[in-house]
Amino acid sequence: MKTLIKDATIVNEGLKFKGSVLIGEDKIEKIFSKLFPVDFDFRGVEVIEAEGLLLIPGVIDDQVHFREPGLTHKGEIATESRAAVAGGVTTYMEMPNTNPQSVTQEELQKKYDRAALVSPANFSFYMGATNDNLEEVLKTDPATVCGIKVFMGSSTGNMLVDDEKTLAEIFRNAPTLVATHCEDEATIQKNSEIARQRYGENVPISRHCHIRSDEACYISSSKAVNLASKFNTRLHVLHLSSAKEMELFTPGKVTEKSITAEVCVHHLWFDERDYITHGTRIKWNPSVKCESDKEALWEALLDDRLDVIATDHAPHTIEEKNNTYFKAPSGGPLVQHSLVAMLEMSKKGFIPVEKVIQKMCHAPADLFTIDRRGYIREGYFADLVLVDPNKSWVVAPENILYKCGWSPFEGTEFSHQVVKTFVNGRLTFKNGRITDNVFGSRVGFLR
CATH class of the missing domain: 2.30.40.10 (Urease, subunit C, domain 1)
Structure with a gap:
C-alpha cells in the first residue's frame, strides 16, 4: 500500500x-x-x-554519542535512536568513543551490525583516530562510512590525537571527510590548575567556560583549518562555540566548500548565565560560553559561515551529572528535542523556518554527500x-525517551x-x- x-x-x-x-x-x-x-x-x-x-525532510544529525558498546547504562543504540525518531531525526552519525572504541575496522563493523538489528533511524558511524592506528584509519571506505573522527582535545581513553606527525599523516592521506573536536589540551590543563589553586575541588560550574575557554577552542580550530588548507583535506569542524573561531570560516554554499563548520543546539540556546539554574546539566565540551559568543554563533549561522546544526547528543545518568565540577561528566541528551527547539527559535524570530530546514536537513546531506536523503524530492x-x-507541550520525565531519563529542556x-x-x-x-x-x-x- x-x-x-x-x-x-x-x-x-x-x-x-x-x-x-x-x-x-x-x-x-x-x-x-x-x-x-x-x-x-x-x-x-x-x-x-x-x-x-x-x-519537512527528516533531520540528519551529524554528531551523536549513543554509548553502545560498553557504556549502555547511559544509553543504547536502540533507546537513543528511538528518541531520535520521536524528535524528527531520521538519520544520525555516531561517534567512536565507546568501549571498546571504534578504532579498528572490525569494531566499527560491529556497530553497523548492531544498528541494523535495533535502530529505527538510519545510521552511519565514524571511524576513530588515535596516535597509533593510522593504518586502520586509512582502510576506511568513503562510500559507506560518514567520516574519520579526530579528537584534537581531550576525550575518553587514548583518543586524544596530539602527535604532530600522526595528525599530519591523517590530514594528508585521509580517504574521506575528517571531523574534528577542537580544544587545546595544554590550555585546558593550565586553566584547570589555576581553578584548582583558587577553589580546590569545589570549582563553580560557572568557571567551565573559562577553563574550556575561547582561547583553547581557537588554538585548536585554527590548527585544524591550517592543516586542512596545507593538505587540501576535506575538513568538518564540530560543535563550534566561540565568537573568535568564526573568523576561521567563510560564507557560502556547503557544496562549494572544502572546510565546513557545525554548531550545536545548546550553544545557540544557552549561555553562561544559565549555569546558575542548570548547573552541571549544561556542562558540555566545548563549553557553553558567554552571551556575546552565542550572538556571534547566530550571526555566523545566518550568514552561512556555520553550515549545519547538530546536537552532540551525549547522555549521562543524572547521578553522574549531579557531581562536583571535575567529577561531573560533560555532555547531555538532546536528539529528541533539537528540531522543536530550533522551530521555537524560529517562532521567536531568530531564524526563518526555511533556514532551520536548510541547516538541519539539506546541508548535512550535501556536506556528507549522502545518497538521496535530506530533501523532499521525487x-x-x-x-x-x-x-x-x-x-504546545512541556518537556517532562514522562515524555522523555532517553535512557538516562532527563533533559536540559x-x-x-x-x-x-x-x-x-x-x-x-x-x-x-x-x-x-x-x-x-x-x-x-x-x-x-x-x-
Missing part, C-alpha cells in the same frame, strides 16, 4: 507551500505542489490528512516528518510537536509511540 500525505505545508529547498506527497515503498513517488488532482486514483493508498501540519528516500506548529514549553516520522517510507513514530520492528538503513555516500 502507498501512503499519501495530503495538504500539508511543505518546507523544502527554501520554499514553504501547500502540497501533498505520495510515498511508494521506501521512496517519494510524487510531489503535488499545486491543487491536488481531482482524478487521483486512491485505490491502494492510505491517506494521511495533514492540513495545518508542516511536512526518487529520494521517504524520510519525512510531520510537525504540528500549534501544539525539562520544564520548557515548546509550541511545535513532532506528530509523525517516516523512515524509508515506513511510519516509525506516531503521536508519541514508536512502531516496533521497523528499522532504518545504513546510509550510503556519493564519493
Whole structure:
C-alpha cells in the first residue's frame, strides 16, 4: 500500500507551500505542489490528512554519542535512536568513543551490525583516530562510512590525537571527510590548575567556560583549518562555540566548500548565565560560553559561515551529572528535542523556518554527500516528518525517551510537536509511540 500525505505545508529547498506527497515503498513517488488532482486514483493508498501540519525532510544529525558498546547504562543504540525518531531525526552519525572504541575496522563493523538489528533511524558511524592506528584509519571506505573522527582535545581513553606527525599523516592521506573536536589540551590543563589553586575541588560550574575557554577552542580550530588548507583535506569542524573561531570560516554554499563548520543546539540556546539554574546539566565540551559568543554563533549561522546544526547528543545518568565540577561528566541528551527547539527559535524570530530546514536537513546531506536523503524530492528516500506548529507541550520525565531519563529542556514549553516520522517510507513514530520492528538503513555516500 502507498501512503499519501495530503495538504500539508511543505518546507523544502527554501520554499514553504501547500502540497501533498505520495510515498511508494521506501521512496517519494510524487510531489503535488499545486491543487491536488481531482482524478487521483486512491485505490491502494492510505491517506494521511495533514492540513495545518508542516511536512519537512527528516533531520540528519551529524554528531551523536549513543554509548553502545560498553557504556549502555547511559544509553543504547536502540533507546537513543528511538528518541531520535520521536524528535524528527531520521538519520544520525555516531561517534567512536565507546568501549571498546571504534578504532579498528572490525569494531566499527560491529556497530553497523548492531544498528541494523535495533535502530529505527538510519545510521552511519565514524571511524576513530588515535596516535597509533593510522593504518586502520586509512582502510576506511568513503562510500559507506560518514567520516574519520579526530579528537584534537581531550576525550575518553587514548583518543586524544596530539602527535604532530600522526595528525599530519591523517590530514594528508585521509580517504574521506575528517571531523574534528577542537580544544587545546595544554590550555585546558593550565586553566584547570589555576581553578584548582583558587577553589580546590569545589570549582563553580560557572568557571567551565573559562577553563574550556575561547582561547583553547581557537588554538585548536585554527590548527585544524591550517592543516586542512596545507593538505587540501576535506575538513568538518564540530560543535563550534566561540565568537573568535568564526573568523576561521567563510560564507557560502556547503557544496562549494572544502572546510565546513557545525554548531550545536545548546550553544545557540544557552549561555553562561544559565549555569546558575542548570548547573552541571549544561556542562558540555566545548563549553557553553558567554552571551556575546552565542550572538556571534547566530550571526555566523545566518550568514552561512556555520553550515549545519547538530546536537552532540551525549547522555549521562543524572547521578553522574549531579557531581562536583571535575567529577561531573560533560555532555547531555538532546536528539529528541533539537528540531522543536530550533522551530521555537524560529517562532521567536531568530531564524526563518526555511533556514532551520536548510541547516538541519539539506546541508548535512550535501556536506556528507549522502545518497538521496535530506530533501523532499521525487526518487529520494521517504524520510519525512510531520510537525504540528500549534501544539504546545512541556518537556517532562514522562515524555522523555532517553535512557538516562532527563533533559536540559525539562520544564520548557515548546509550541511545535513532532506528530509523525517516516523512515524509508515506513511510519516509525506516531503521536508519541514508536512502531516496533521497523528499522532504518545504513546510509550510503556519493564519493
